[in-house]
Amino acid sequence: QKEVEQDPGPLSVPEGAIVSLNCTYSNSAFQYFMWYRQYSRKGPELLMYTYSSGNKEDGRFTAQVDKSSKYISLFIRDSQPSDSATYLCAMSALTGGGNKLTFGTGTQLKVEL
Amino acid sequence: NAGVTQTPKFRVLKTGQSMTLLCAQDMNHEYMYWYRQDPGMGLRLIHYSVGEGTTAKGEVPDGYNVSRLKKQNFLLGLESAAPSQTSVYFCASSYSEGVAGANVLTFGAGSRLTVL
Numbered sequence: 001q002k003e004v005e006q007d008p009g010p011l012s013v014p015e016g017a018i019v020s021l022n023c024t025y026s027n028s029a030f031q032y033f034m035w036y037r038q039y040s041r042k043g044p045e046l047l048m049y050t051y052s053s054g055n056k057e058d059g060r061f062t063a064q065v066d067k068s069s070k071y072i073s074l075f076i077r078d079s080q081p082s083d084s085a086t087y088l089c090a091m092s093a094l095t096g097g098g099n100k101l102t103f104g105t106g107t108q109l110k111v112e113l
Numbered sequence: 114n115a116g117v118t119q120t121p122k123f124r125v126l127k128t129g130q131s132m133t134l135l136c137a138q139d140m141n142h143e144y145m146y147w148y149r150q151d152p153g154m155g156l157r158l159i160h161y162s163v164g165e166g167t168t169a170k171g172e173v174p175d176g177y178n179v180s181r182l183k184k185q186n187f188l189l190g191l192e193s194a195a196p197s198q199t200s201v202y203f204c205a206s207s208y209s210e211g212v213a214g215a216n217v218l219t220f221g222a223g224s225r226l227t228v229l
Contacts, residue, residue: 008153032216043117043203043220044156088156092216099144099207099216100171105155 003027006089006104015113019076023089023104026070030091030102033065035074038086038106047087048074079111115139115213117221119204125227126194134189136204142207146171147179147219149200156203156210162187163209194228201225 003038006023013019021035032051036044050056056063062075071099072091076083089104115228117138136145146161158171162181176198178190187206191198203224205218 004155006155022224034216036220041223045126045220045224049217082187090156099218100146100158101218102155103155103156108220 001003001026002105003102004089004091004104007059007107008105010108010110012110013077013079014111015111017079017111019074019079019083019109019111021074021076021087021089021107022111023070023072023091024070025091025102027091027093027102028067028070031094032092033063034090034101035061036088036090036103038088040085041106044088051087081113084110117204117206117219119202119221119224120127121224122222126191127229128195130194131190131192132194132226133145133191134202134204134226136189136221138185138187138204138206138219140206140219142206142219143184143186144207145181146205146207147177147187147189148203148205149173150203150223151200159189159202170188184201191226192224196228199226199228 004025035048037047038044053067060077064073086106086108088106090101120135147159148156160179165184168179177194180188204221207218
């Protein structure tokens, strides 16, 4: 079983829809949680960063972390065609040996006109 | 700002050939990483470095070597390429632990390698 599980999709939604992307994890030591967005043939870029449990909002994006359930979510409101990309969750623990991230496999999202 | 630059962007090799991928960052980051990305497998850490002159193995280090002779550069070498090393390789960098936002990695655009 992988440390981080993420549904690969693809997920297709109409423009303006609310999108919910999720990851589950098994390592209770994870304390830092991130969402990266990756456009086709590009490198991942950071979208959201959260420490420990709680919510964080940035414009149309909201990240939620529920450490008790080992479950993180990314919500996209009023989705746009430009949101079409692969979304990767990532997480790390305080290890003292480098900021090694463990990634989910990514969920491919397509927002259609 | 250049950020993280990878060269080359594309390369085709024959089995048994060797090559080096170069990563350069201009953000004065202490830590650097090499990942590979394969369909259904996500990003997997190959090797990483926590400072000039130091390297360490990640999740999938076999068949690869790395060097960090200068703080801004991190080289990934394949001594004898195999078809299983066909992948997209990403370099990333970050601040050291203890610095605000240290867990945030900045990625390069990727190097697409095909081994025939």
